Amino acid sequence: MSDVPMIPEERFKAEVEKRKAAEAQRKTLTEQLAELQASIKATTKERDQFAAQVEGIGDLRAELDKARTDLTNSNSTSTAHISMLEAGVTKGSVRDFALFQHQQHVKAEGDKAQAWGDWWEANREGMIADLAPGQATAPAPEVAAQPAAPAQPMANNGAQPTPPAPQTYTPGQYAQMSAADWSAQKADILASLKY
Amino acid sequence: MNNLTDPRIQQQRPPLPDPGDEARREHSRQRRRILEGWWRQDLDDRIGSFFSQDTAARLGFRDLSRNPLRALVDQLSKLYAEAPTVEHQAVAEGGLDDFRQQLRAAELWSVLGRNQRQVVGMREGLVRVAWTDSGLQFRVVPSDMVWASATPDRPADPAVVVEARIRTLERNGKREARWTWDVLDVRDPQEPSYKVIEPNGPDPSKGTDISAEVLGGSFSGGEYPYILGGTDPTLPFVLYHAEGGGSGLWDAFTGAEMVDLTLTVAALNSFLCYAIRDASHPIRGLSGGSIRGVNVKGQSARREVPNDPTSMLMIDSDTGGPVQALQWAAGCDPERLQMAIQSYEHGGLIAAGISPADLQQSGQASGYAISLKREFIRERTRAMMPQFEDGDRRVLALAASLSNAMAGTSLPEDGYNLRYSQIALTTEERKARLEEAQAGIALGTRSIVDVILAENPGWTREEAASYLERVRQERALYPAAGGVTSE
Numbered sequence: 001m002s003d004v005p006m007i008p009e010e011r012f013k014a015e016v017e018k019r020k021a022a023e024a025q026r027k028t029l030t031e032q033l034a035e036l037q038a039s040i041k042a043t044t045k046e047r048d049q050f051a052a053q054v055e056g057i058g059d060l061r062a063e064l065d066k067a068r069t070d071l072t073n074s075n076s077t078s079t080a081h082i083s084m085l086e087a088g089v090t091k092g093s094v095r096d097f098a099l100f101q102h103q104q105h106v107k108a109e110g111d112k113a114q115a116w117g118d119w120w121e122a123n124r125e126g127m128i129a130d131l132a133p134g135q136a137t138a139p140a141p142e143v144a145a146q147p148a149a150p151a152q153p154m155a156n157n158g159a160q161p162t163p164p165a166p167q168t169y170t171p172g173q174y175a176q177m178s179a180a181d182w183s184a185q186k187a188d189i190l191a192s193l194k195y
Numbered sequence: 196m197n198n199l200t201d202p203r204i205q206q207q208r209p210p211l212p213d214p215g216d217e218a219r220r221e222h223s224r225q226r227r228r229i230l231e232g233w234w235r236q237d238l239d240d241r242i243g244s245f246f247s248q249d250t251a252a253r254l255g256f257r258d259l260s261r262n263p264l265r266a267l268v269d270q271l272s273k274l275y276a277e278a279p280t281v282e283h284q285a286v287a288e289g290g291l292d293d294f295r296q297q298l299r300a301a302e303l304w305s306v307l308g309r310n311q312r313q314v315v316g317m318r319e320g321l322v323r324v325a326w327t328d329s330g331l332q333f334r335v336v337p338s339d340m341v342w343a344s345a346t347p348d349r350p351a352d353p354a355v356v357v358e359a360r361i362r363t364l365e366r367n368g369k370r371e372a373r374w375t376w377d378v379l380d381v382r383d384p385q386e387p388s389y390k391v392i393e394p395n396g397p398d399p400s401k402g403t404d405i406s407a408e409v410l411g412g413s414f415s416g417g418e419y420p421y422i423l424g425g426t427d428p429t430l431p432f433v434l435y436h437a438e439g440g441g442s443g444l445w446d447a448f449t450g451a452e453m454v455d456l457t458l459t460v461a462a463l464n465s466f467l468c469y470a471i472r473d474a475s476h477p478i479r480g481l482s483g484g485s486i487r488g489v490n491v492k493g494q495s496a497r498r499e500v501p502n503d504p505t506s507m508l509m510i511d512s513d514t515g516g517p518v519q520a521l522q523w524a525a526g527c528d529p530e531r532l533q534m535a536i537q538s539y540e541h542g543g544l545i546a547a548g549i550s551p552a553d554l555q556q557s558g559q560a561s562g563y564a565i566s567l568k569r570e571f572i573r574e575r576t577r578a579m580m581p582q583f584e585d586g587d588r589r590v591l592a593l594a595a596s597l598s599n600a601m602a603g604t605s606l607p608e609d610g611y612n613l614r615y616s617q618i619a620l621t622t623e624e625r626k627a628r629l630e631e632a633q634a635g636i637a638l639g640t641r642s643i644v645d646v647i648l649a650e651n652p653g654w655t656r657e658e659a660a661s662y663l664e665r666v667r668q669e670r671a672l673y674p675a676a677g678g679v680t681s682e
Binding site: 149157 | 205206207208209214217221223224225227228231233236237240323325326327332335336337339340360361362363364372377389409410411412414418420431600601602603
């Protein structure tokens with residue numbers, strides 16, 4: 001009797017059929033997966049395009065909001081300028097200053113800040129009085145030009161310290177004396193030798 | 196002596212105009228050598244003339260430790276030991292603080308202290324005022340480095356000054372030390388001049404004008420930089436005299452006796468050292484014998500024998516006869532010689548106007564050291580003060596003028612007052628003064644204001660009265676303990 005195990009034929013055939021069916025199913029599933037991936041890719045692309053469009057719309061909306069705010073500000077600034085022109089403030093720089101003052105007021109007071117119209121009404125008289133040109137101020141006296149310091153000589157240029165008082169005789173004094181010096185000073189030298 | 200070719204320019208006699216003035220300059224140079232410690236050759240000359248040539252050669256050592264001239268000059272030059280107070284009537288208290296600070300920064304009081312030593316020792320001295328990059332500068336100029344000339348109207352004030360200075364100049368591409376002259380002349384107020392000349396002989400007109408090279412431009416005529424009060428050209432030198440009232444610029448030879456005394460005393464002290472070394476011990480000898488074991492040593496073949504308290508000298512007769520030991524007394528008595536020299540020195544001091552009563556007497560040492568009494572120093576200082584005050588005022592005026600021109604200050608350019616510190620009184624002097632003051636007040640010949648003025652010689656009567664008023668008020672405010680009242 002052989003030691004090799006034996007499988008019954010019916011059982012073997014049944015197993016082969018099962019394997020074949022599984023292979024066919026795997027193939028079908030793989031094809032479906034590929035289709036699905038292609039579909040996802042296309043969908044992602046569409047999503048990105050859509051997101052970009054949405055972003056563009058957001059920017060446009062922000063621009064629109066900004067434009068609206070600017071328009072509102074511009075309208076209120078124009079209104080403020082008109083009200084100040086009506087009050088006789090003709091100088092643009094003065095009107096800008098008044099607006100700046102109001103902005104400072106808004107910053108300081110927050111929610112309790114007055115609107116421009118109320119603030120202007122409350123402060124108009126005082127501001128106009130303050131900003132009215134006063135009496136012409138005396139021109140600053142001209143600073144007398146400081147006279148330029150006179151040039152000073154370079155009194156010590158190259159100068160050496162005062163040497164000690166030399167002796168009556170210094171070594172080499174007579175030996176190296178020129179003939180002209182000797183002639184000029186002969187009498188003095190001889191006189192100095194008579195002690 | 197001019198145009199010497201000795202390369203050691205520092206040792207040369209400075210060339211200056213007017214050979215006729217050389218005797219004055221030479222004497223001042225000698226005084227400066229003694230004051231500054233460069234007088235060894237002067238002492239050699241004195242020893243050479245005082246002793247015979249052989250004796251002078253044998254002396255060897257020269258004693259320069261005694262210098263009466265220097266000792267007196269140092270003791271009499273205390274005017275600037277403490278910085279004087281500078282004041283001006285037209286300037287409120289505190290208004291001169293910056294100026295005082297400038298003066299301190301320029302070390303004015305040290306410079307004036309050094310100048311006083313030269314004035315006392317050499318009879319004259321100059322202070323040069325200048326403006327440098329760092330501000331005011333004050334410099335002592337010894338009188339032997341200067342030739343000057345005055346106008347007949349002001350014979351004691353120089354109108355022309357020539358100062359010899361060694362400068363490093365570039366010549367043929369090399370930097371060389373050369374004698375130059377700073378020549379300043381204000382004899383003509385319309386044409387004052389300031390030049391630097393490289394001299395060629397005693398005649399300034401033969402020298403080469405190197406003003407542009409040294410000073411950096413022309414500073415004569417309208418460009419003259421030292422204008423006092425905006426209108427008055429002045430020399431930037433102030434000449435100080437040891438004595439006022441002179442009718443000339445120089446008084447260099449007055450008191451030459453002290454120079455002479457210093458040299459002779461040093462010569463005698465050199466001889467004293469020689470005597471102590473070679474003649475202050477007895478001379479011994481043997482006649483007709485010789486000592487055993489005598490060694491001959493050294494080049495001088497000196498003969499000596501080892502000896503100590505336990506040894507005995509063994510003497511052999513050279514002739515078989517008796518041997519005679521001889522001893523001669525010392526060649527001189529150093530103590531007596533020293534006394535004689537001191538006596539000579541004191542005699543010299545008396546001749547120079549310093550009496551024995553003016554010298555401090557304090558035991559043995561007083562015989563040797565010259566120490567003047569404070570009272571004498573005070574008296575001499577008081578006599579010198581007007582001259583120094585006058586010079587100091589001029590220095591301050593010059594300094595203020597330069598500061599106004601260069602630093603834009605608005606200081607007064609004249610009228611400064613100086614208050615010098617007084618030499619403190621000894622206990623005896625204070626006691627004597629107090630007794631004198633009390634006696635004066637008791638007799639009714641003195642007021643308390645007089646007493647204050649005597650204590651503070653620079654004060655005015657108003658200042659003394661103001662001081663007394665302050666004392667009265669403070670005593671009323673703070674009565675002292677022990678029953679002292681403000682009355």
